Amino acid sequence: MLRHYRAIHENKEGHGGGPAKARPTRKQDLDEALVNLIVKDTQSFSVVEDVRFRAFVALLDPNYVIPTRQAVKAMVDAKYVLERNKAIADMQKVAAVSLTSDMWTSINMDAYLAVTCHFVDDNTCLNSVLLGVQQFPHTHTAENLARVKASLMEEWGITDKVTSL
Template sequence: MHNLPFQFIEYRGIMACFEYLRPSVQQVSRNTAKADILKLYELEKKKIKNVLATSYGTTSLTSDLWTAINSDGYLAITAHFVNRDWILRKYILCLSYMHSPHTGVALADKIYDVLNDWGIVEKLSSLTLDNASANDVCVQYLNENF
């Protein structure tokens, strides 16, 4: 919620607060918290992969690449599809750091890697991007290499 690091749970004041509120709760280290969150992520990813794999139709993607104030690039990719019950679903498949330079080929490679990782390369029906010039190269590269 507040973009605090995992180390937050090891702050003396926070530990004292937890101890005061519920002395019987066993406190964990930041490494344990991180490991637990990564396990939960993998479990949820597996569930979503199954939903994507068992959907009857195709999947559409939307993607955006933006640069933060410190010049770091970030890429978001969202999948949109209709599930078995004919309900429109969407899942964020990727929200990650994007290494420079942000060329169309680099973007296409990243998008393809995400599609491959989620097992939906063959289910892709459309890709919606903004009007950045690198996106034209990205789409051309994906069309030529699919």
């Protein structure tokens, strides 16, 4: 009963009989931890449908209802938008940024390009943001690289912060 009270009623009533505080519920905390597991450990959305994963979670917390694959995808998308907007706001505060590119070819001969932006914030802390990964239909030519970089700089609003020597 105590678990039920804490999970359901305590959040509605708040502590001390006053209005409820805007603090995350246990479900929200677990959902966020699940999103972090999927994003940071590059897990598939389908992990939530795995029988052994579900059994493990049920053993840890029988009251937790694992979100569907579609719900997890929506949560990951929402987290991406939030983090992307925060990164864009951070980049707008700095005078200049530096871009790096990583190129590789898969075993199937598909060409890829990843562009990362680096900048120093007000606290002299180096930040890095992956602007995007692009698959090329052909090869890594200078024209293709320049086109992708220009497109990403425009999309992230940093065109005026990148200078060439």
